[in-house]
Amino acid sequence: MQNYIKNNISPDSLITLFAQAPVGLALLKCDHFVVEAANEKMLELWGCSSDIISKRLLDVVPELNDQEFHTILTEVCQTGKTFREKKMPAKITQKEGFKNRYFDFIFSPVFDELQNIVAVNVVSTDITDQVLTSNKLVESEFKFKDYIINSEYCAALYIGRDLVIDVINDKMLETVDKTADIIGMKIEDGIPSLRGQHFIDDMKKVFDTGETFTAFEDKALIVRNGVLEEIYYDYTYQPVKNSLGEVYGVFNMAVDVTETVVARKKASENFNKLKGFIENVPMAIAVFKDEDFKLEISNKGANNLWGDLSPFYGKSLKEIFPEFESTGVFQHFEQVFNSGKEIKINEMKLQKAGDFDVKYLNYILHPTLDEAGKATSITAIAYDVTEELKNRKKLLNSEKKYKNLSDALPLIIFTTNPQAEIIYCNDRLKNYLGETVKDPIGEKFYHLSHPDDVEELKEIWQKAVTKKHDFEAEHRSYNTYSKEYNWLLTRAVPTFDEDGEISEWIGSSTNVNEFKLLENQKDTFLGIASHELKTPLTSLKIYAQLLERVLKKAGDEKNAAFATKMDAQVTKLNSLIGDLLDVTKITSGKMQLMEEEFIFEDLASEMVEELQLNAPQTIIFENKSGGTVFADKNRISQVMSNLISNAIKYSPNTTEIVVTSTKVDHTVEFCVQDFGIGMPADKKDRVFEQYYRVSGDEQHTFPGLGLGLYISAEIIERSKGKIWVNSILGQGSTFCFSLPTVQN
Numbered sequence: 001m002q003n004y005i006k007n008n009i010s011p012d013s014l015i016t017l018f019a020q021a022p023v024g025l026a027l028l029k030c031d032h033f034v035v036e037a038a039n040e041k042m043l044e045l046w047g048c049s050s051d052i053i054s055k056r057l058l059d060v061v062p063e064l065n066d067q068e069f070h071t072i073l074t075e076v077c078q079t080g081k082t083f084r085e086k087k088m089p090a091k092i093t094q095k096e097g098f099k100n101r102y103f104d105f106i107f108s109p110v111f112d113e114l115q116n117i118v119a120v121n122v123v124s125t126d127i128t129d130q131v132l133t134s135n136k137l138v139e140s141e142f143k144f145k146d147y148i149i150n151s152e153y154c155a156a157l158y159i160g161r162d163l164v165i166d167v168i169n170d171k172m173l174e175t176v177d178k179t180a181d182i183i184g185m186k187i188e189d190g191i192p193s194l195r196g197q198h199f200i201d202d203m204k205k206v207f208d209t210g211e212t213f214t215a216f217e218d219k220a221l222i223v224r225n226g227v228l229e230e231i232y233y234d235y236t237y238q239p240v241k242n243s244l245g246e247v248y249g250v251f252n253m254a255v256d257v258t259e260t261v262v263a264r265k266k267a268s269e270n271f272n273k274l275k276g277f278i279e280n281v282p283m284a285i286a287v288f289k290d291e292d293f294k295l296e297i298s299n300k301g302a303n304n305l306w307g308d309l310s311p312f313y314g315k316s317l318k319e320i321f322p323e324f325e326s327t328g329v330f331q332h333f334e335q336v337f338n339s340g341k342e343i344k345i346n347e348m349k350l351q352k353a354g355d356f357d358v359k360y361l362n363y364i365l366h367p368t369l370d371e372a373g374k375a376t377s378i379t380a381i382a383y384d385v386t387e388e389l390k391n392r393k394k395l396l397n398s399e400k401k402y403k404n405l406s407d408a409l410p411l412i413i414f415t416t417n418p419q420a421e422i423i424y425c426n427d428r429l430k431n432y433l434g435e436t437v438k439d440p441i442g443e444k445f446y447h448l449s450h451p452d453d454v455e456e457l458k459e460i461w462q463k464a465v466t467k468k469h470d471f472e473a474e475h476r477s478y479n480t481y482s483k484e485y486n487w488l489l490t491r492a493v494p495t496f497d498e499d500g501e502i503s504e505w506i507g508s509s510t511n512v513n514e515f516k517l518l519e520n521q522k523d524t525f526l527g528i529a530s531h532e533l534k535t536p537l538t539s540l541k542i543y544a545q546l547l548e549r550v551l552k553k554a555g556d557e558k559n560a561a562f563a564t565k566m567d568a569q570v571t572k573l574n575s576l577i578g579d580l581l582d583v584t585k586i587t588s589g590k591m592q593l594m595e596e597e598f599i600f601e602d603l604a605s606e607m608v609e610e611l612q613l614n615a616p617q618t619i620i621f622e623n624k625s626g627g628t629v630f631a632d633k634n635r636i637s638q639v640m641s642n643l644i645s646n647a648i649k650y651s652p653n654t655t656e657i658v659v660t661s662t663k664v665d666h667t668v669e670f671c672v673q674d675f676g677i678g679m680p681a682d683k684k685d686r687v688f689e690q691y692y693r694v695s696g697d698e699q700h701t702f703p704g705l706g707l708g709l710y711i712s713a714e715i716i717e718r719s720k721g722k723i724w725v726n727s728i729l730g731q732g733s734t735f736c737f738s739l740p741t742v743q744n
């Protein structure tokens with residue numbers, strides 16, 4: 001290079017180049033830094049004229065003394081190393097005064113032929129303007145970043161088309177559930193949940209077009225705490241440009257408005273629901289505003305009641321409903337509007353002009369108040385109660401009818417709750433009880449009987465409750481007419497709720513006092529008559545047997561056979577009278593049991609043997625063991641005899657009867673099975689009632705009083721046993737009883 005200059009460029013050209021160079025050039029001797037040469041630019045920088053040549057620089061530009069130039073120049077002269085520095089500040093006094101300026105400096109050594117450092121070549125380029133501009137830029141960028149960091153809103157700056165996160169404030173980090181680690185990442189890597197959503201593309205568009213993008217209440221799906229959440233933002237994407245106007249980034253500012261959006265959505269949902277609800281409630285709803293009550297809105301119910309009201313929106317109450325004039329409705333509106341208090345009106349009679357139909361309305365007027373508590377509008381809610389009123393009247397009429405009916409009946413009628421407390425009773429019960437019970441309502445019905453009957457009645461009641469079965473009992477109650485206790489027959493049937501539980505009892509009581517008296521008289525008569533008949537019958541039996549023996553001895557076999565038949569008939573009559581006597585004993589409570597211990601199956605076997613003598617069928621005795629019982633042997637044999645006799649009687653034309661004695665736990669069971677006429681299922685439990693005989697084509701051909709089983713049941717019950725029957729009509733019956741066995 002040096003050679004090229006030496007050979008090709010004239011010293012004049014070099015001097016011109018030196019003098020006109022746009023940078024400051026100077027040559028300073030190492031010896032006291034005497035200015036050897038300096039071009040115009042340099043002289044200008046130093047604020048000097050060309051007379052400084054050959055003078056010490058630090059003398060002519062003394063302000064350089066306080067700066068590091070002396071050190072730098074000394075070092076270059078000593079070390080021979082070139083010093084380069086960019087944007088180096090230097091204070092220089094110029095025409096305008098002392099100024100801080102910036103330079104790119106090169107201080108390079110100049111060697112002589114012996115390679116000694118003799119001078120320093122100074123090249124200084126004034127870049128003050130550039131530095132000041134760039135400083136301004138840095139300052140504004142710093143301010144911008146500071147603004148982002150401290151912003152009240154979510155803010156971030158993304159650089160380049162890749163949108164690298166350059167600055168992001170805590171608010172933005174918080175809303176996307178990230179930490180500052182994402183700074184320096186591309187947005188799609190830093191906030192991956194944004195991938196697949198439109199935001200990144202929108203930002204790139206802003207980057208490409210340089211146009212700001214704004215959105216309101218835009219939904220973003222952001223993963224927070226591992227859960228994808230719907231977040232709503234108001235936000236802007238603003239292009240950020242450099243001094244040349246080129247877009248180098250996107251500034252994003254956002255406000256999380258999720259709460260507002262959700263609240264508004266909810267409010268609007270609720271509003272819609274409410275609207276739908278109000279629209280569809282089966283009541284008429286209308287809103288009237290201002291003092292003249294202009295119709296603002298009405299629902300379907302209102303339209304059903306008055307026809308389509310929408311053409312009347314904005315019209316006053318008086319204009320729309322002139323028929324209210326005489327009803328007091330206008331006054332009610334005034335009252336609510338002035339007082340600010342709701343009112344309810346029931347059963348307002350309404351008849352439209354020219355309309356035959358009378359309607360009854362219940363309505364509520366509810367004021368809407370402003371902040372000062374003054375009414376601004378009135379919501380009217382009305383419902384048609386015409387049908388309800390008609391039904392209530394009907395119900396009242398029918399209730400009255402039933403009450404009259406029930407009061408007219410000669411029976412006492414009542415209903416009770418499941419706890420036996422009387423809920424309703426007809427006048428007959430009240431009159432019957434008269435002064436004795438002030439008010440039967442609420443009383444337990446069994447308490448309304450003779451004190452001696454209460455316990456028994458209560459027991460029967462409780463049994464009926466447990467079995468959910470009809471209740472029937474005879475008891476005495478005080479009759480204020482006859483001033484004495486009368487016998488009543490009380491029957492009650494339960495009614496059930498949907499769960500099958502008793503909800504109510506409906507009962508009736510009939511006065512059976514006279515019947516009871518007659519029954520007593522009959523029992524007394526039967527008692528006396530059968531007792532009186534017994535003695536002559538016993539004598540008759542003895543005479544019949546005596547006659548039989550005398551005739552047989554006389555060889556008169558024919559007449560002896562008549563005497564035998566007579567004896568058999570007397571025996572039958574005796575048995576009938578025995579039954580009647582037993583009944584009178586039972587009803588008068590005089591039947592005595594002579595209890596003793598005996599072996600049950602032995603008695604059964606004896607009875608089978610005895611009855612076999614006169615039975616056309618074969619009686620098979622199956623002894624499956626038995627046990628010792630403590631009971632009245634005679635009475636138990638009477639029961640066995642009765643059951644076997646019935647089996648014989650009610651199974652004609654059959655060949656077998658099976659009698660069994662079986663031990664079952666601590667009882668012994670005795671059963672008689674026949675294959676005869678049997679009985680219908682619904683009759684089988686009634687055969688143990690007094691005088692009850694199953695009716696039917698076949699049954700009535702068999703003689704009997706219907707007392708045997710009644711007596712048997714009484715004996716077994718009093719012996720602490722049980723009696724029952726299983727029977728199929730046309731196939732036969734099995735009558736059984738069981739008795740407790742004696743435990744060792």
Ligand code: ADP
Nearest residue numbers: 646647650687693694704705706707708709733
């Ligand atoms: P009675 O036999 O004198 O009529 P009971 O009290 O012994 O009176 O019997 C009552 C009723 O029960 C009878 O009238 C009959 O209808 C029925 N009954 C009793 N035992 C049988 C049986 N073994 N088979 C069919 N019906 C019977």
